[in-house]
Amino acid sequence: MLLEKKNAVVYGAGGVIGGTVARTFAAEGARVFLAGRNTAALDATAEEIRAAGGTADTAAVDALDEAAVEAHLDTVVQTAGSVDISFNAISLPQTGIQGTRIVDLSPEGFDLPMATYPKANFLTARAAARRMTGQGSGVILTITASPSRTAVPLMGGMAPAWAAIEALSRGLAAELGPHGVRVVCLRAAGMPETPQLSEVYGLHADAYGISRDAFQARMADLTLRKQLPTVAEIANVAAFVASDRSSAMTGAVANLTSGLIAD
Template sequence: MSNEKEKEMLLENKNVVVYGGGGAVGGAVARGFAREGARVFLTGRNLDSVTTVAKEISAAGGAVETAVVDATDEKSVTEHLDAVVAGAGSIDVSFNAIGISPQGLQGIPFTDLPVDNFLRPITTYAQAHFVTGRSAARHMIPRGSGVIMMHTPEPARVALPLVGGMSVGWAAMEALNRAASAEWAQYGVRSICLRTTGMVETPVIDVVYGLHADAMGIPKDQFTAAVTAMTHRKRPTTLAELTAVAVFLASDQASAMTGTVANLTGGLIVD
């Protein structure tokens, strides 16, 4: 038997929707899904960034379609998913990887943080993940299968200063992940969260670490080294590591996993 026949693609014939697909996390995971045979429906609010990722997927031989979708807007999400189902027949995986700019939200003490700035990540993340998760579940439940996925960094669990409402918003996502599983897993719809460290490969972490370093009055390299030293293996999670686990958890091989947080923090958090 040839190597090609021996290696079965994990997501062959799966239809996957990725929100925030033009970002570092969404783009990396989308490329990983496509490599394992999924047909990827790549969405975001910025069509240019989404199109860039889509071209990379197509050039590598993957199947991809793009659309402008605001993950916080119920009408935008539902209309897109209805169109996906009408054309492809199903939604098998929904991965929400949206992010918001940390400017004005992190690196600021609670005593100086405006209420609106504290609430913005909480309401944005909770709303976006509820809207996309619920909309996907409505299509998945009648078929008796599906996976809803999200990603959080370590402040969802670890108490760190100067993170503002971000940590509360990420913790809310993990709570929603558990609640969604409690309601939907009995109908074959799994809910999974992947938790990583800050990933230094991503542009947003470069900004975040800069904000925290400035607030502490230290060089950014020193702050980065201090955060890295908190992990057991003394290095942060990589996009490749996140992508590999996301692909596995989206596949049928992870069918027993739901309502859980996959701990990819390299020992920064010990369960």
């Protein structure tokens, strides 16, 4: 198994992406610590992992609360002995954020993703890095989306926020590499099976005056393989990148856009 004897913390584990990544990490042998604000969803995911033979712990943690993030990782280290993997998959409802021209967007609508995503990733990555540098090993994973690199309308503050996370990941990799810690960003494209992307596609479809299905088909047609990535595909790559088999990989943005962006 790729992640045997590893301890992985997944923030936003009550969501579809975080939950799928947590289950994949557990299937690959990791002990997973599920963190988030939706405790019912965390508990449900943990039960699935345990039923499949894995080990999972849950905790109510607001990734924007510095003290809560630090205290939780202290508990993880006391319980498991180390923090080997940190993955941040938090999300926000996108109504009022995407689907509106920047010139028509409220300052609050622009500011919310800018103030939330980079800060949450900073707090969780910083907390993990402090512990990983002490143990001389670890992997910090972030996730963004294709608009971080492309010129896409109606994204508001989301594209700048994702670009900030990618820049943060590179800076962390430069500082943490000498201490045995790797930092990798996963850049995805829209995964239609997630509730958030269903909302997002609906917002963009409404702005263009087309159906949600038509907008999704348009996005899929822009990819080289004519289909958008799935959450399972993202989770499988996350497990591989977090494993020792990717030990030479850091400071990188893994392209998981199905060819929407061709590097």
